[in-house]
Amino acid sequence: MAKEKKVEQITDMEVDFAQWFTDICVKAELVDYSGIKGLFILRPYGYAIWENITAFLDRRFKETGHENVSMPLLIPESLLQKEKDHVEGFAPECAWVTVGGSEELPERLCIRPTSETLFCEHWSHVVHSWRDLPMKYNQWCSVLRWEKTTRPFLRGREFLWQEGHTLHATEQEAVEETEQMLEIYAECYEKLLAMPVVKGIKTEKEKFAGAERTYCVECMMHDRKGLQAATSHYFGNGFTKAFDITFTDKNNQAVNPYQTSWGFTTRSIGGLIMTHGDNSGLVLPPRVAPVQLVVIPIAQHKPGVTEKAEEIAAALKNAGIRVKTDLSDQSPGWKFAQYEMKGIPLRLEIGPKDIENGQCVLVRRDTGEKVFTPLEGIAESVNKLLDAVHEGLYEKAKKNLDDNITSANSLDEAAEIIRTKGGFVKTMWCGDEACELKFKEVAGVSSRCMPFEQEKLGEVCACCGRPADKMVIWGVAY
């Protein structure tokens, strides 16, 4: 058997984490760079991961009563300006269309950075009575934000996402919607992507432009930096007032409805890479992996080997497992390295001796563990092992998260922890933005969120010493 070839082209993450990340994106054939900074090409393998994510979320959105729509790509400048906080947040990073065909346009049109204003304008046409509510809409599309620094998946000037937008008769119903969608995001991270999350609420400073309250799920990467993984916003009726959306309630009164929006982007794939990947390349959790198992014949020139490989692959496919069989003339060693790089959760090796013994070798991508497995009942064994890989990846990431949230009683202590150990620091906080800015200045961290699961670490703010009843998690984030 050919010796396993090392995937030497990938930079070790301990040497240069950023380069390791970029190497995986490019060499596992997830993305290619286009001619425009920050606009990335999602290649078939990268897009297939996104398709599995969208399938999971779209099913959950529909199960919870949401409908898909398609809104225009462009927003007139005057429309974007209708809600003050919102335009302040987004105008600086808009891309503007000024020419259509051969004519200068009378008004600049911005490529949507997000579509609250478009949904609100539409609702102002179609919402009349309490019978029309709730409106629970979603769209799958790309948006543009003209960022200065860009990286594949993590920060693109264009990125793919879904944006949900809903309208409700009551504040309570809107808040429940906002929370429900956050739970679905958490479920997607934990059940599909094997990534543990911290659920919480953003501070005033970090909330979405125009929102009353932003909920979020935050994750921790290999390098102990944070990733804002998804957000869900409660708007109150600020936009609906600005856009003059009213409905006649059951008492025949004209009322402004309450609004939410929530988004999940391709940055989740960046998170996936930085949570599970290793120095051999990508490591994909089985439920999101485009290929869950690769069959590699050993000594495939020997009679019966390729036939057996194909027979096993067919049996696994039949059981609903996503299988690839590589019968090419590359060496087994090359194939091992190639599919390790691509993060395929399981490798199945089958050679003449295995056939004789009615078994095969299953190799886990996450641990490298090899298990001789009887061919009898192979689909069931593989399904069990795929679940084990999912659990293993989740537990490992959970340990990384739990081990690296450290509590601190003072800003200095927090700064020291960040400097030496990294990860997240949790402290009490008075609620004053001045203290939040001080954390940034002294410890170099921003508030990730006020977790739903609050702990009472003390009575006073770690920064100013005034009374405090909120626990905040701080960290360096992507």
Next chain:
Amino acid sequence: MAKEKKVEQITDMEVDFAQWFTDICVKAELVDYSGIKGLFILRPYGYAIWENITAFLDRRFKETGHENVSMPLLIPESLLQKEKDHVEGFAPECAWVTVGGSEELPERLCIRPTSETLFCEHWSHVVHSWRDLPMKYNQWCSVLRWEKTTRPFLRGREFLWQEGHTLHATEQEAVEETEQMLEIYAECYEKLLAMPVVKGIKTEKEKFAGAERTYCVECMMHDRKGLQAATSHYFGNGFTKAFDITFTDKNNQAVNPYQTSWGFTTRSIGGLIMTHGDNSGLVLPPRVAPVQLVVIPIAQHKPGVTEKAEEIAAALKNAGIRVKTDLSDQSPGWKFAQYEMKGIPLRLEIGPKDIENGQCVLVRRDTGEKVFTPLEGIAESVNKLLDAVHEGLYEKAKKNLDDNITSANSLDEAAEIIRTKGGFVKTMWCGDEACELKFKEVAGVSSRCMPFEQEKLGEVCACCGRPADKMVIWGVAY
């Protein structure tokens, strides 16, 4: 039972076909107008039709070995200019981004009108060897073309589509791909949308900008005008030379590969409306209908009626039928009109007497035919009836197409047919663009295509009298 309320808001198609079309688009809640001319909002009901179309096509694309990708939204002006014919065709209708954030861009970026140039640039990075071919890619997205006249579905400045782009080692393989995708489009029209098509090849004048040959499927609408329903292009190696894409073949020679592209858009929904709709509103073929059957209880205040309605709905859902049950307090008459307007293929009425007799009433949207149907085995009966509705709609549209293709031996005869009867005219044609222009000038028609199924209508061109061996179909088109 309440008398059936007429949907009087819809203009009769005989009075004003264009207004009838717009009325259906708006009143069946398929679209809403945005603040920008030609950018339409696809509302949930309109988008759900598109989702059913995309599901059908996406499945067929994957079965035939294609992979989805995501290309950037923007194309630098210099990249668009790389292929001469292509830029000439598209530059006049591009929307241009000139400002990003607060800065004037050094080079204008056009919002993709189509993505040949982006795919070619990407391939120039990633194609090296014959082992890399074929590349069979597709993307689902929207594109922008800054048209002067716009109409929902038929002509939008922005529209949704898929664009397939493939690269092949040989000319023959590329041509086979082009033809295969046309067959899939024809299948989608005939099997899913119940719309018969004429398959053919575009003349040089009508082919896609930059293509060597454009294949198309053409349909005929109620008003006997044509609709170019989808196109598939064979490019030869013109773009691959312009973009310097080469691969090393098995003889170690650097060769330019051969290319195709093919697209299917939301204009298909416009075609659907104008093929099957009537003066009561939309008529949806069952396989693409978001709701295939609506259950309407009669005398629903009587004991047991709503329970029975829900029981039947559950049984039908269980059999995979897309069902809606309307238990609202609107009158049955209002409900009948409402769901006729929305084109739901079947209505199931169930009242106390029906329950007593162990039956229900099924009403076909396309013919208005009512059938008393036993509740025993209802799912099977409904499935049979849905198939019958599909067949009925297809046959009716096929008759409209067949009855309205008239052959002519001279340009004057063709003009007279178009003036009096309308529809398509078929004639022999010498292949000279001058004659094609004459048809436009005298009869007001353009060439729809040279059908695959050629007939020998004579020996000479209907326009100039010179020898002719091609039969062309001419018509007025959307």
